[in-house]
Amino acid sequence: MTMRTTGIEYPSQGQTAFCEIGTPPDPKETEILIRTLFSGITNGTERHALMAEHLWGQFPSRHGYQHVGIIEKAGSAVKNFSEGDKVFFGHYVGHRAWNVIDAASPLALASQTHLTIRLPEHPQIDDYGQYALLGVAGVAMRGTRRFRVGPTHNVWVAGAGLIGQFAAQACRAFGATVTVTDVNPGRLKKAEDLGAHCVLDARDASTDEQIRARSPYDVIIDCAGQGPFVRDLFEKHLVKHGFVVGLLAVRTDTVFHWSMLHIPEGSIEVSCHFSVNDLEALLGFMREGVILSEPLINTRASIDEALEVYATLRDEPSKLLGVVFDWR
Known part of the structure; x- marks a missing residue:
């Protein structure tokens, strides 16, 4: 050829x-x-x-x-x-x-x-x-491993684009219970078909309440890159002691206060x-x-x-x- x-x-x-x-x-x-x-x-x-x-x-x-x-x-x-x-x-x-x-x-x-x-x-x-x-799947796999996802963990994957789809599958493969959010119904259906335990449309007024009801989370993986996302996690009390916030999506300035990590002894990690x-x-x-x-x-x-x-x-x-x- x-x-x-x-x-x-x-x-x-x-x-x-x-x-x-x-x-x-x-x-x-x-x-x-x-x-x-x-x-x-x-x-x-x-x-x-x-x-x-x-x-x-x-x-x-x-x-x-x-x-x-x-x-x-x-x-x-x-x-x-x-x-x-x-x-x-x-x-x-x-x-x-x-x-x-x-x-x-x-x-x-x-x-x-x-x-x-x-x-x-x-x-x-x-x-x-x-x-x-x-x-892209390899980036998601490495992130899942670096974020220390394991059996019985409660994980929220924010964003169901390609990297989010693979991250959700990898987390489930490691034994976690996985919630996926996105604004695209087709992508949410795809995540559900591929094994996500719960999918939520971020446009719905009830989604914040449902996210809070399923908390606290051991690991939260950001695959969307929304600006205030990291700060909001703490203000809404969504994380467990020793939590990991994993940032897979590219983002600009990320705002967090030291006190957010102090008492719960959490970490913010990037994997690319x-x-x-x-x-x-x-x-x-x-x-x-x-x-x-x-x-x-x-x-x-x-x-x-x-x-x-x-x-x-x-x-x-x-x-x-x-x-x-x-x-x-």
């Missing part, structure tokens, strides 16, 4: 374009060459970058970190991967037709900096599209990354059918249609949940 030589770039605020990345070099002895089969949009991160929100604002730039591909070539020193392997690759390089990555140097082997993992075998190439969201170990844990849950990615994909498009999809991300982001580009 002929390898494409293009990528996606943001030339200016609100605009996307195809860019030429050239033909790939032959990999060095510790490197692998991955031809992209699928890539997934990282909705929140990419839209913030596209719209120059928060700390983003440099153009031209390239954003995204979710590739599924096939190893076309492997260097002579590479023993952990083989030509023909289907892999997920998670470096922040934007959407690209190919990637060359150091997979077998001492540093790459010791610290797994390659962020590449072999995927389970499937009979059809189309089946690998579900793994194009592993990056993932490791190969997080991906391994995630794949284990996916193999058992405990965490699902396929039902979250509501947009599949050829990479040739990417600019139209990004226009939707810019203008009507709530229409998109899981977005997978097909590079074949």
